[in-house]
Amino acid sequence: MVTEIIRTEKLVKNYYRNNDTKNPEARIEVLKGLDITVNEGEYVCIMGSSGGGKTTLLKIFGMMEAITDGKFYFKGRDASDLWKDELADIRRREIGFVFQDFYLMDSLSVGENIMVPMILDKALASEMKEKMQGLAKRFGVEKLLDKAPKELSGGEKQRIAICRALINDPDVIMADEPTGNLDAKSSRRLMETFDEINQGMKKNIILVTHDPKIACRSSKIFFIDDGVIAAVLEKRDGDSAQFYREILRMMEQMEGQTDAD
Numbered sequence: 612m613v614t615e616i617i618r619t620e621k622l623v624k625n626y627y628r629n630n631d632t633k634n635p636e637a638r639i640e641v642l643k644g645l646d647i648t649v650n651e652g653e654y655v656c657i658m659g660s661s662g663g664g665k666t667t668l669l670k671i672f673g674m675m676e677a678i679t680d681g682k683f684y685f686k687g688r689d690a691s692d693l694w695k696d697e698l699a700d701i702r703r704r705e706i707g708f709v710f711q712d713f714y715l716m717d718s719l720s721v722g723e724n725i726m727v728p729m730i731l732d733k734a735l736a737s738e739m740k741e742k743m744q745g746l747a748k749r750f751g752v753e754k755l756l757d758k759a760p761k762e763l764s765g766g767e768k769q770r771i772a773i774c775r776a777l778i779n780d781p782d783v784i785m786a787d788e789p790t791g792n793l794d795a796k797s798s799r800r801l802m803e804t805f806d807e808i809n810q811g812m813k814k815n816i817i818l819v820t821h822d823p824k825i826a827c828r829s830s831k832i833f834f835i836d837d838g839v840i841a842a843v844l845e846k847r848d849g850d851s852a853q854f855y856r857e858i859l860r861m862m863e864q865m866e867g868q869t870d871a872d
C-alpha cells in the first residue's frame with residue numbers, strides 16, 4: 612500500500628507587502644493552486660525559476676508557513692485542523708530541516724549542536740549522547756564533536772546540520788539549497804549522505820535545488836514556475852543518464868520562457 616506523506620490540493624499562498632492584508636494591491640500571489648503528492652520513501656526535488664515559489668512551498672511542507680487557500684495534508688492530517696502546539700511537535704519530531712546557511716550555534720560545541728532538538732524535547736542526557744554519537748559515526752564526523760562550529764569546513768558544518776536534523780528520527784528530511792555554500796567535492800559528499808538517508812535509513816527527502824547534478828539523484832522532480840507546476844519529471848528504471856538529459860532540457864525550456872517574458 613502506498614502511504615502519502617504530503618498532499619496538497621489547489622494550494623494557494625499569498626503574501627502581503629507590509630502585512631497589509633486588506634489591500635489587494637499589496638498582495639503577492641506566490642503559489643497559485645498546486646496539486647502535489649509525495650509518497651513514503653520518495654526522494655523528491657523542487658526546481659524552477661528564481662522567485663517561482665520553491666522555498667515558500669518547502670516552508671509550507673515544513674509547517675513554517677500557513678497556506679492561504681486550498682488544502683495541505685501531512686501524513687493524512689489536514690494542517691488547518693492542527694493546533695499551534697501540534698504543529699510545533701510535528702515540526703520538531705517528524706521533520707528534519709537542513710538549510711543553506713547551516714544555522715549552527717557558535718556558543719555550543721558541535722556535539723551539543725547535534726543534540727539541540729532533543730534538548731528542546733527534554734530527553735534523557737544519556738539517550739541524547741548515545742544517539743548523537745551513533746549519528747556522528749554513521750556520517751563520519753565523530754572526530755569533530757568537541758570542536759566549535761567555527762573550526763569546521765562548510766561540508767563538515769552541513770553534515771553536522773544533517774545529524775541534528777536526524778536526531779529526533781523524523782520520517783522526512785527537507786533541505787533548501789543544502790549545497791548552495793559548498794564546493795563541488797563537498798557537494799558530492801553531501802549528496803552521498805542524502806542517498807544514504809533515503810536508501811539506507813528509508814527516509815523521505817524533499818530538496819530544493821538549482822543544481823541538475825543534485826536533482827538527478829532524486830526519483831521525482833517538481834518544476835515550479837511562477838507559482839504553478841510547469842512539469843513533473845520521474846526517473847524511469849533508475850536511468851540517471853536519461854533523467855539528467857531530461858532535467859537539462861526542462862531547465863533550458865524554462866530559461867527560454869523566462870527570457871521571452
Ligand SMILES: Nc1ncnc2c1ncn2[C@@H]1O[C@H](COP(=O)(O)OP(=O)(O)OP(=O)(O)O)[C@@H](O)[C@H]1O
Nearest residue numbers: 626627628639641660661662663664665666667668
Ligand atoms: N515573507 C515574505 N513576504 C513577502 N514576499 C515574500 C516572502 N517570502 C517570499 N516572498 C516572495 O515570494 C516569491 C517567491 O519566493 P520564494 O523564496 O519562495 O522563491 P524561490 O523559488 O525559492 O526563489 P529562489 O530560487 O530565488 O530562492 C518572491 O517574489 C519573494 O519575493
